[in-house]
Amino acid sequence: MSGMHTAFDLSFAHTEGRWALPGSWVGAPFPDVRIYQEIARTAERAGVGMLFFGDGSGIPDTWRGSMDAALEWGIQWPRQDMGPMVASMAAVTSRIGFGLTYSSTYHHPFTVARLLNSLDHVTGGRIAFNVVASARGADAANYGFAERMDHDERYDRLGEFMRVCRALWASVPAEAIIADRATGRFADPALIHPIDHVGTHFRVKGPLSSMPSPQGSPLLVQAGNSPKGIETSAEFVELVFGFGGLEGKRRHRAALDAALERAGRDASTVGILWATQAIVARTSREAAELRDEVAAFWDPEAVGAFLSHNVGFDFATLPFRFTAGELVEAVRAGQGAQGGFVGALVAELGSDAVLTRDELFEHGWRHATGLDHTLCGSAEQVADLLEEDFAAIGGRGGYMFSSPLAAPRGFADLSELLVPELRRRGALAPAYPGRTLRENLAV
Ligand SMILES: Cc1cc2nc3c(=O)[nH]c(=O)nc-3n(C[C@H](O)[C@H](O)[C@H](O)COP(=O)(O)O)c2cc1C
Incomplete structure (x- = not known):
């Protein structure tokens, strides 16, 4: 069994009261990009594979039919578009990767394919794309939809969205670029093709108006775990973001393997990173105190x-x-x-x-705050639990850690205590064996 991969989930690094806890920066609050750069540098020193950013644009407004409470208490808002932030984190690191989320329900595949191509250039091949089928009404209203799209329709659109993106990324192959100063010929038009996509949701002529990127296409990630979600993503997914207790993980793994096989893919090459919230400190007592601090603020x-x-x-x-x-x-x-x-x-x-x-x-x-399912303890205690879990689910993937503590503190503790402990035990996959994120997160 190859070792565990690690990633940090920074989707919510300052909301749900984190910004007010000790360990958040004073005078340089969210979204000061230097906080993210600091997290990226510290995580890279530890050999963490990827920083991951979920996304959603809607401000919670179900409670009392109003967004006031979410605004007042900083609940799941504010959230920046993390694309530009990733570019600036990439400038201060050279090996750690970055996972970005864009919605297939509301965005257009040409815009997203082109944006991720540019980010793959900027990061030197360190980009992953988490494609989501957005479920929330608050998001729908921002993009001109009066109602949420039906679940299966959202996934049909996601499938078509990804077929368009993949065709666009393939439409300008690396061999097409000649760039010969002597003749002045830049590219070979015989190798560059329109995609001429006409589907239910999109019409896209193509080709992509960009240079082929270091990875060719971003590493493709998907998170939904309904049968329809798993089936739709089996066509393209390279890495899955999952969650659940041991039984749920086993079920998800089995369903994914079966879907990949039906799609004619090799299931042994697709890993799952399991969402895992953790508070790690030098002693279990210190960790419990940090947890109590989070619990007290409500x-x-x-x-x-x-x-x-x-x-x-x-x-x-x-x-x-x-x-x-x-x-x-x-x-x-x-x-x-x-x-x-x-x-x-x-x-x-x-x-x-x-x-x-x-x-x-x-x-x-x-x-x-996730405290009802947070691993909490010394690095040794949490590493024991992870090793046991990883063996029980049969490996292939690893863990996507989140923290209920302030940023950057919570992620610094994970980088400086937990990840080194896992590495000392030989539990981790080698850090950065390749040049691209795809190579570095391969199972
Ligand atoms: C671990 C995980 C992370 C997710 N992250 C996001 C996200 O960042 N943004 C978003 O709009 N939806 C996100 N989703 C929602 C999924 O894209 C999907 O809409 C939802 O899971 C319902 O689909 P399902 O029935 O296939 O699970 C996430 C889902 C899971 C399980």
């Missing part, structure tokens, strides 16, 4: 905004006291997501358990 309005956005249900409509079973019923009636937080809570407490709104929100804060 406000019912902030939790309401977070939960309502993520579940797609306005928790402000709940009565003061209710049973867990009534909660599920209310969420179902409101067309919210019954898995995730709500499902986990009912599984934990049983459907007859009586809850007040405050109690629900206290659980909700642990969920919002």
Whole structure:
């Protein structure tokens, strides 16, 4: 079994109260790019494979039908377009890669293919593209859609979006570029082709109006884990971003392997990076203190905004006291997501358990900050858990770490304590064996 890969998930590095915790920079707050450069340098010294940025453009507004609480408490907002930030992180590093997220539901493939081609040039072949099928109404409204697209339609569009992008990246092959000063010939037109795509969602003539990039195309990542999501991405995906407990991981791995085989692909070459939140300190006691600090900072309005956005249900409509079973019923009636937080809570407490709104929100804060599933301890303790988990799921991939602590502190602790401990044990894949991100994250 080859060793683990590591990546850092910086999708939420300052929201949900992180900005106010000790360890965030004073006087140079988000989105000062120097914070990101610092994280990139520290992570590269540790040999971390990739910094990853999820994205979404909508401000949570399900709670009380208003975005006020999300704005006031910094819940899942603000979020920058991280493309330009990545360019500036690349300038101070030379080996670590960068994963960027763009929505196939709302963007146009020509724009995204061209942008990622340029970023692959700027980073010298260190770009990954996480293609998402956006699920949230708050995003839809920013792009002129009155309603969310249906789940399967979003994935059909994602499939077509990726076929267009891949055709565009292939439309100008490296061999086509001559650049001969003596003759003045720049390129061989016989090798450069329009793609002439006419589909359900897009019409694109092509070719891409750009130079072939170091990787040819970005490393392709996908995250949704429904059967339709897995099936659609099996055609192109090179690395998957997954989540779940051990059983969920095993199920996802098996479903992905089967889908890859159906698509005629070699499943042994596609790794999964598992979302893993961790607080690591020099001692388990110190780690527990940091966790308590995160837990202490909560406000019912902030939790309401977070939960309502993520579940797609306005928790402000709940009565003061209710049973867990009534909660599920209310969420179902409101067309919210019954898995995730709500499902986990009912599984934990049983459907007859009586809850007040405050109690629900206290659980909700642990969920919002990820504290209900955070690995917390000394580097040795957390490394033990990871080694055990990696062996149990059969390897092939690794871990995408996030932190509920302030940035850059949380990521510095992971870079300076956890990753070196894993490397000392020989648990990690070699750091940066190749020149490109694709080579460096290969399983
Ligand atoms: C680990 C993970 C990370 C995700 N990151 C994003 C993201 O950054 N932006 C986004 O719009 N959607 C994101 N999604 C949502 C997916 O693109 C998709 O819309 C959602 O998972 C529903 O699809 P599914 O039913 O196939 O899971 C993420 C999903 C998962 C599981």
